[in-house]
Amino acid sequence: MTSPIRSMKEFLTGIIYMTIGSGAVLISVLGDYKIGNAVKMGPAYFPMVLSFILIFIGLISLIRSFIKPGTPIGAFAVNGLVLVIIPTVLFGLLARKLGIIVMLPFLVIVSSYASRQFRWGPALALAVGMTIFCTLIFIKGLGVPLPILGSWFGG
Amino acid sequence: MELIANLGIGLGVAATPINLLYCLAGVFLGTLIGVLPGLGPTATISMLLPITFSLPPVSALIMLAGIYYGSQYGGSTTSILVNLPGEAASVVTTIDGYQMARQGRAGVALTTAAIGSFFAGTVATLLLALFAPPLAEVALKFGPADYFSLMVLGLVASVVLAHGSLLHAIGMVVLGLLLGLIGSDVTSGGQRFTFGLPQLADGIGFVVVAMGMFGLSEIIRNLEPGDDRAGLVTSKITRLMPTKEDWKRMVKPILRGTALGSILGILPGSGSILGSFAAYSLEKKLSKYSREFGKGAIEGVAAPEAANNAGAQTSFIPMLTLGIPSNPVMALMAGAMIIQGIQPGPAVITEQPALFWGIIVSMWIGNLFLVILNLPLIGIWVRIIMVPYRFLYPAILSFCAIGVFSLNNSEFDIFLMALFGLLGYLFIKLDCEPAPMLLAFILGPLMEEYLRRAMLMSRGNPMVFLQRPISATLLLMALVAILLVFIPAFSKTREEAFVDEG
Numbered sequence: 001m002t003s004p005i006r007s008m009k010e011f012l013t014g015i016i017y018m019t020i021g022s023g024a025v026l027i028s029v030l031g032d033y034k035i036g037n038a039v040k041m042g043p044a045y046f047p048m049v050l051s052f053i054l055i056f057i058g059l060i061s062l063i064r065s066f067i068k069p070g071t072p073i074g075a076f077a078v079n080g081l082v083l084v085i086i087p088t089v090l091f092g093l094l095a096r097k098l099g100i101i102v103m104l105p106f107l108v109i110v111s112s113y114a115s116r117q118f119r120w121g122p123a124l125a126l127a128v129g130m131t132i133f134c135t136l137i138f139i140k141g142l143g144v145p146l147p148i149l150g151s152w153f154g155g
Numbered sequence: 156m157e158l159i160a161n162l163g164i165g166l167g168v169a170a171t172p173i174n175l176l177y178c179l180a181g182v183f184l185g186t187l188i189g190v191l192p193g194l195g196p197t198a199t200i201s202m203l204l205p206i207t208f209s210l211p212p213v214s215a216l217i218m219l220a221g222i223y224y225g226s227q228y229g230g231s232t233t234s235i236l237v238n239l240p241g242e243a244a245s246v247v248t249t250i251d252g253y254q255m256a257r258q259g260r261a262g263v264a265l266t267t268a269a270i271g272s273f274f275a276g277t278v279a280t281l282l283l284a285l286f287a288p289p290l291a292e293v294a295l296k297f298g299p300a301d302y303f304s305l306m307v308l309g310l311v312a313s314v315v316l317a318h319g320s321l322l323h324a325i326g327m328v329v330l331g332l333l334l335g336l337i338g339s340d341v342t343s344g345g346q347r348f349t350f351g352l353p354q355l356a357d358g359i360g361f362v363v364v365a366m367g368m369f370g371l372s373e374i375i376r377n378l379e380p381g382d383d384r385a386g387l388v389t390s391k392i393t394r395l396m397p398t399k400e401d402w403k404r405m406v407k408p409i410l411r412g413t414a415l416g417s418i419l420g421i422l423p424g425s426g427s428i429l430g431s432f433a434a435y436s437l438e439k440k441l442s443k444y445s446r447e448f449g450k451g452a453i454e455g456v457a458a459p460e461a462a463n464n465a466g467a468q469t470s471f472i473p474m475l476t477l478g479i480p481s482n483p484v485m486a487l488m489a490g491a492m493i494i495q496g497i498q499p500g501p502a503v504i505t506e507q508p509a510l511f512w513g514i515i516v517s518m519w520i521g522n523l524f525l526v527i528l529n530l531p532l533i534g535i536w537v538r539i540i541m542v543p544y545r546f547l548y549p550a551i552l553s554f555c556a557i558g559v560f561s562l563n564n565s566e567f568d569i570f571l572m573a574l575f576g577l578l579g580y581l582f583i584k585l586d587c588e589p590a591p592m593l594l595a596f597i598l599g600p601l602m603e604e605y606l607r608r609a610m611l612m613s614r615g616n617p618m619v620f621l622q623r624p625i626s627a628t629l630l631l632m633a634l635v636a637i638l639l640v641f642i643p644a645f646s647k648t649r650e651e652a653f654v655d656e657g
Contacts (some may be wrong), residue, residue, distance in 0.1 A: 010320075013585045017326050024333055027348055034343070038615035043340040043347055046603040050333045057326040064322075073584050080378030081580065084371060084552065085573050091556050092569030100557075107556060108549040114378050115545035126546055130553050142206065144561040 007070025010061050017058030024051040083114035099150030100139065104131045158284060165512030169520055174217050177210065178517050181218035182524045185225020190232050190536045191547055195242030197483045197593070198369040199226035201362045202554050204491060205561040212495035213510050217517040219491055220471075221524070223484060227427070227467055228272060228525050231460055232536055235264045243316075243590070244427040244463045247435040251448065251455030262395040264456050265533060267405055269526050271461035275413040276522035279468035282417050283475075284515050287504065291476040294501040299608035300619045302479065304629040306598050306605070309423030309481055311633040313591040315640055316428055323587045331592035334359065335599020342607065354567040361490050361597050363559055363568050365483065367575025368582075368589040370555045374548045375580045395530060397453070405457040408438050412461030420466030423473050423481035427466030434462035468518055475511065476501055479601070483590060486597040 005011045027033075028044040028051070036042030087110040095103045105127035112123040138144045168174065188199040203222050207215035227244065234245040235252035248268065255264040297305075310328050317324040337348045338358030349355035397405065415437065416430030438458040439448045448455050471488075473481045478500030480486035489499045497507065504511045529536070559572045579589050613619035621627050 009585045013323055013326065013587060016581075016585075017330070020330060020333070024348065031347075033345070033347060038610050038617070041342075041603075041607045041610065043343045043345050046606060047333060047336050047347065050329050050336075054326060054329045054333065057322060057329065060322060061326070075380050076584065077375050077379040077580075079380075080375040081577070084375050084378070085577055088371070088552065088556055088573045088576070089570055092560070092566040092573070095560070095566070104553055107553055111374075111549045111552050112545060115548075116380075117543070117545050122546065123549075126549060130550055134553060134557055138557050138561065142209065142561065144205075144557060145564050146557065146560065 005065055007065045007068055008073050009070050010065035010068070012073075014058045014060075014062030014065060017054050017061060019058075021051045021054035021058060025055075077114075080114045084111050087111055095146050095150070097150045097152045099147045099153065100135065101131060101148050102150065104134060161288075161508070161512050162284060162516060164508055165514075165516030168213055168509050168513030169217065169517035174214055174513070174517065175520065177214045177218040178221045178521050179524050179528075181221025182225040182521050182528060185222035185227075186229040186232075186525070186529065186536065187225075187539065189226030189229020190539050191229075191542075191551075192233050192237060192239040192540065192544070194226070194373075194551070195230055195240075195369070196223055196226040197242070197365055197487070197590075198373065199229075200484060200487045201365040202370065202551075202558055204362055204487060205558050207491065208494065208561075212492075212497055213513050215491060215495055216488070216510070216514050217521075219488060220514060220518055221521045223488070224272075224276070224464065224467060224518075224521055224525060227463065228269070228529060229536070231268045231272070231463070232265060232529070232533075233540055235268065235456070236261055236537065237540055244431050244466070245459075247431050247459040248456060248463070250435070251450070251452050254449070254451035255453070255456065258451050260451065262533070263397045263401060263453070266395045266397055266530060267401070267453055267456050268460040269529055271405065271409045271412065271457045272464035273522050273526045274409055275416060275461035275463075275465035276468055276525075277519060278413050279417045279420070279465040280515060280519045280522070283468055283472060283518070284512075287472055287476050287511075287515075290472060291501040291504045294477045297477065297625065298623060299605040299612065300623050301625040301629065302477070303602060303605040303609055304620055304626040304633070305423060305473075305477065305479055306602050308629045308633040308636070309479065310591065310595055310598065311636050312422060312429075313482070313594050315636050317588040317591050319586040319588055321640055323585070324591050327582070327587050327589070327592040328595040331595025332599040332602065334364075334592075335596045336603065338600075341600065341604060352567075354565065358600070359571060359596075360562055360568060361486060361593075362562055363571045364575050364596055365487065365593060366555045366559050367572040367577075368579035368593065370551060371572060371576025372579030372583055372589070374552060375576065376583050377544060377548065395533070401453050404444070404453050408434075408442070408454040408458035409461045411437060411441075412458035413465045416462030416465030417469045419462070420469035421472050423479060427463045427470065430462035430466035431459035434458040464522070471514075471518075474499055475503060475514075480594075480597060483593045483597075486594065489597075 024047055028047060033044035034042030035044045035048060087107045091103050091107050108127040108130050109123050112118055135148060139146060139148060184203060185199060188194055200222055207218050230242050230245040231248050234240045234248040235256050238249050238253040240246045240249050252264045314324040314328055337355055339356055340347050346356060412434040415434045419430040419433060420427055435455060435458060438454045439445050442454050444452050470481050470485055473479050474485040474489055480489045492499045556569055559568045562568055582589055609619055620630060
């Protein structure tokens with residue numbers, strides 16, 4: 001352990017807070033949001049105050065990360081992250097085009113794959129079950145405007 | 156006897172067959188999803204919220220309220236049976252509840268929780284009926300500065316109650332406030348932080364954030380290597396009836412838990428969490444069986460469960476009278492009211508008496524349904540708890556994806572939910588709790604609005620927050636709450652209380 005950073009959690013949190021804080025300041029400045037004054041606050045007044053507080057908190061966190069030892073972050077669920085986030089985004093992109101008859105089974109099976117106990121049989125059964133269930137409840141019952149068969153199939 | 160007349164109005168609304176049905180459906184669905192390990196009321200309500208959009212306002216709110224206590228009670232069931240609390244408020248129940256289950260007394264623990272909850276729910280509903288109208292009148296005296304300070308108190312309370320580092324909790328609150336400001340600025344009408352995206356012009360939907368941070372990121376966390384979610388139902392549930400000895404031991408804890416929970420539930424920012432922790436600690440101090448605590452003491456289930464449910468009811472008070480949601484669940488309820496065209500606030504009681512009293516009476520009916528439903532159906536809940544997580548989470552994910560789309564029929568919300576899922580997971584890994592952020596997110600635009608008005612009226616003099624008695628009192632309470640954290644005894648309890656939550 002030669003790194004001067006003694007708490008990775010503090011360090012990263014500090015960086016995130018400072019990045020978001022400075023990002024908000026930057027956007028306010030570039031977007032020419034008016035600050036105004038305490039009596040008549042412009043659109044940038046409150047966000048500016050918040051951004052500087054956030055940057056300040058980030059800074060303290062950053063300094064603390066070199067002083068106070070912390071617990072390690074621990075393993076990331078890389079599998080889980082990829083296999084949950086990506087199919088969700090794809091679901092959003094393609095649900096209208098392919099229809100939920102394709103995208104729901106896709107979402108269910110791909111996300112199931114993130115589990116270490118994944119088996120094709122149960123995953124397929126779950127996909128079929130969920131598709132029927134969601135079609136009946138959400139599409140037919142509640143009238144959610146997602147096509148069963150998407151526009152690419154002429155649906 | 157205005158109260159009786161009012162409750163009569165409420166009964167007339169809540170006891171119509173159709174609303175009884177929605178109440179029952181809400182309680183049932185709420186419990187059904189709430190017993191699923193890891194799904195607390197916030198996630199459950201955000202998932203089920205879209206279902207209520209097509210209902211008339213009263214029915215929608217009755218159903219949502221039912222979902223709320225259903226999911227909370229479901230969370231207690233999971234805490235007792237498999238040691239997995241669905242949300243912070245049932246964390247303490249796991250301590251003795253799970254031990255009781257391991258000793259083969261799961262049935263008794265569940266009955267105790269149900270009785271405690273029902274009693275507390277009844278008392279707290281009455282309190283709500285008694286105190287909401289006068290409080291709504293007080294609320295009319297609230298000026299912008301007072302509202303601002305009230306929200307400060309709420310946020311401070313949520314920070315104090317968050318586990319992990321205080322600094323990071325404050326950071327999460329500030330971040331939440333900032334995120335809440337995305338969209339159109341009310342005063343100038345200009346766009347802020349929208350990156351030129353028209354979908355962000357109205358800001359980010361609260362449910363989108365809740366589903367991302369409580370639904371998706373929770374799934375990802377549960378998929379972490381090495382986490383086997385080993386909790387198993389330890390034994391068959393044989394007897395539900397408590398013994399005579401049990402009855403005797405649970406009476407006082409339930410009474411004290413109800414009192415504590417009702418009072419603490421009103422405080423903004425706490426909801427039912429503070430009450431259940433406080434009730435547990437109090438019993439541990441007062442009980443002559445204090446040595447049994449942690450090893451399956453029935454008091455350790457009765458008191459926090461009563462407090463938890465009492466707090467769940469009384470936390471409606473700030474939302475219904477002031478229009479200020481005091482926790483993420485209430486924020487969802489307030490959001491649902493706005494979607495239904497009702498602005499939460501002191502005017503609701505006078506302008507919509509049928510709605511207001513209908514909801515209150517339905518709360519009591521909902522609590523009754525909980526008892527009637529839960530004890531006979533316990534076998535079903537146990538079976539649901541046993542569903543392996545690998546089947547559960549793809550289903551949750553599907554509900555979230557379709558549900559979040561249905562809010563605005565917009566794919567963009569699905570992308571945002573995925574983004575918040577990612578962010579939420581990152582924050583979990585960094586020990587930054589998402590709950591305070593979520594509350595701040597909903598309060599952000601309100602706080603700015605009231606700050607602006609307060610400062611405009613005081614001509615830019617910030618002392619206005621200390622000169623107005625209500626505002627000064629609220630800020631003083633916030634200061635005390637912060638100082639409490641630095642008192643060693645309190646911070647130790649705070650650490651202990653959150654140790655199991657991990």
